[in-house]
Amino acid sequence: MAEDSILGFLQNNEAISDSLQFAASAGIDHNELENVIKSLRGFEIVDAQEFQKDRWFLKEEGKTYAREGSPEVQLFNAVPPDGISREELQKKVNPTVFKIGSSWAVKKKLVEIGRQGVSRKVEYVEDKIQGFLQQIEKGEVVDEKDLAELKNRKLIEFRPLKGYSLRKGPKYVSKRKKAATDLTREHLLRGDWRDLEFKEYNLSAQVQPIQIGYLQPLLKVRDAIQSIFLQMGFEEMPTNNYVESSFWNFDALFQPQQHPARDSHDTFFLKVPSSTRELPEDYVAKVTRVHESGDYGSLGYRYKWKREEADKNLLRTHTTAVSARMLYRLAQQKSFSPKRYYSIDRVFRNEAVDRTHLAEFHQIEGLICDRGLTLGDLFGVLEDFFARLGMAKLRFKPAYNPYTEPSMEIFSYHEGLKKWVEVGNSGMFRPEMLLPMGLPEDVSVIAWGLSLERPTMILYGIDNIRDLFGPKVDFNVIKNNPICRLGLE
Numbered sequence: 496m497a498e499d500s501i502l503g504f505l506q507n508n509e510a511i512s513d514s515l516q517f518a519a520s521a522g523i524d525h526n527e528l529e530n531v532i533k534s535l536r537g538f539e540i541v542d543a544q545e546f547q548k549d550r551w552f553l554k555e556e557g558k559t560y561a562r563e564g565s566p567e568v569q570l571f572n573a574v575p576p577d578g579i580s581r582e583e584l585q586k587k588v589n590p591t592v593f594k595i596g597s598s599w600a601v602k603k604k605l606v607e608i609g610r611q612g613v614s615r616k617v618e619y620v621e622d623k624i625q626g627f628l629q630q631i632e633k634g635e636v637v638d639e640k641d642l643a644e645l646k647n648r649k650l651i652e653f654r655p656l657k658g659y660s661l662r663k664g665p666k667y668v669s670k671r672k673k674a675a676t677d678l679t680r681e682h683l684l685r686g687d688w689r690d691l692e693f694k695e696y697n698l699s700a701q702v703q704p705i706q707i708g709y710l711q712p713l714l715k716v717r718d719a720i721q722s723i724f725l726q727m728g729f730e731e732m733p734t735n736n737y738v739e740s741s742f743w744n745f746d747a748l749f750q751p752q753q754h755p756a757r758d759s760h761d762t763f764f765l766k767v768p769s770s771t772r773e774l775p776e777d778y779v780a781k782v783t784r785v786h787e788s789g790d791y792g793s794l795g796y797r798y799k800w801k802r803e804e805a806d807k808n809l810l811r812t813h814t815t816a817v818s819a820r821m822l823y824r825l826a827q828q829k830s831f832s833p834k835r836y837y838s839i840d841r842v843f844r845n846e847a848v849d850r851t852h853l854a855e856f857h858q859i860e861g862l863i864c865d866r867g868l869t870l871g872d873l874f875g876v877l878e879d880f881f882a883r884l885g886m887a888k889l890r891f892k893p894a895y896n897p898y899t900e901p902s903m904e905i906f907s908y909h910e911g912l913k914k915w916v917e918v919g920n921s922g923m924f925r926p927e928m929l930l931p932m933g934l935p936e937d938v939s940v941i942a943w944g945l946s947l948e949r950p951t952m953i954l955y956g957i958d959n960i961r962d963l964f965g966p967k968v969d970f971n972v973i974k975n976n977p978i979c980r981l982g983l984e
């Protein structure tokens with residue numbers, strides 16, 4: 496409707512000199528007209544020049560009076576021809592009208608307020624104030640002298656207003672055809688596609704974000720670390736069992752049965768099924784012996800090893816249980832071949848949950864099994880692996896694990912924190928672990944483990960683990976976080 500009136504007017508006239516006046520006389524809202532003008536200008540159907548002119552506008556109080564009448568006239572109208580008491584009058588009008596209205600009505604000599612009450616001094620008043628205000632509201636011009644009182648009473652203010660002057664543009668048409676966006680079956684059947692104008696594709700338009708799955712930061716870092724292992728020639732171990740027997744989780748790793756980690760305060764034991772059904776018996780016998788009395792040159796722990804303890808099912812506390820299974824499997828082969836194995840998967844510990852600990856986390860583990868490996872090989876592979884993770888400066892600290900000797904904690908210099916932070920644990924698996932499996936005596940295994948959470952928190956600047964994993968994770972953070980650039984540098 497606004498568009499038709501602009502295009503129709505321009506067909507018979509040279510120009511629309513003032514869109515504000517045009518809108519007022521056509522009874523169209525100027526905002527609506529402005530939108531149409533911008534669209535027509537965009538398609539070069541009209542030429543539009545912007546201009547600003549200052550105009551009077553109603554302030555809030557002015558708007559009320561334009562609607563309800565000036566307070567003095569409202570007050571006057573509330574006074575009956577034969578007068579009224581102040582109290583009665585006060586009840587008839589609202590408090591602001593009474594207050595402001597009575598002072599103006601007295602000043603303008605419309606009423607008289609005496610001891611007897613309030614009485615009219617004239618028979619009739621015309622509400623000029625309301626009239627002027629309504630004229631201004633419609634954008635009509637009001638005489639300068641009539642504005643004086645409105646200005647004084649601060650009912651109006653002077654503000655700039657944007658308008659347009661229009662003339663035909665290079666692509667002027669008296670009626671705009673709506674461009675078709677699709678070629679439909681109906682268009683083809685009717686044959687009207689011949690006359691249609693089709694909208695051009697806007698190839699630079701922003702598209703809707705697509706609703707797809709997003710990778711959790713842990714998964715992104717896992718992918719990156721996985722490719723580092725693959726580049727270094729490692730094979731993945733099958734870690735698809737959260738439930739493990741104590742035997743593979745602890746005993747096979749030469750961890751004595753009284754070890755505090757085997758307490759329910761540290762480990763989640765299963766109620767159902769509470770124990771494992773089968774273990775390789777020959778191997779169990781060798782493990783029993785090495786724990787109880789030692790073997791292969793070891794003295795053992797010298798205690799009574801209990802089968803029930805080894806049978807207990809638990810949620811694995813480390814993926815080293817899987818490494819033990821893999822090494823045992825390797826030892827059963829006819830001839831030994833060297834291996835590089837890795838895994839990245841979930842482990843469980845009965846820990847107090849705080850900003851850096853959960854009762855479950857992901858462990859990254861790597862091991863190399865070959866003849867004649869030394870501690871020097873372990874240093875070398877750790878330097879290589881961690882440098883690919885972006886941790887070029889490493890330090891090692893002697894440590895203890897029941898299954899490794901020597902054992903070393905790994906520290907990396909954190910440039911952001913300006914200090915050394917622990918990033919992993921490592922060592923050479925003990926003969927008490929490897930020889931009962933049946934691996935040749937000259938075969939050594941170097942191994943290391945770290946959490947996936949620690950490097951992810953460092954890489955993504957997350958300082959509370961609950962923002963990374965679990966029900967409190969903000970889905971928008973998952974959607975918007977960047978790719979992991981590990982191993983790309």
Ligand code: PHE
Binds near residue numbers: 812815899921922945
């Ligand atoms: N199992 C160790 C841990 O849970 C990690 C580790 C793996 C240490 C291999 C040494 C060798 O922390």
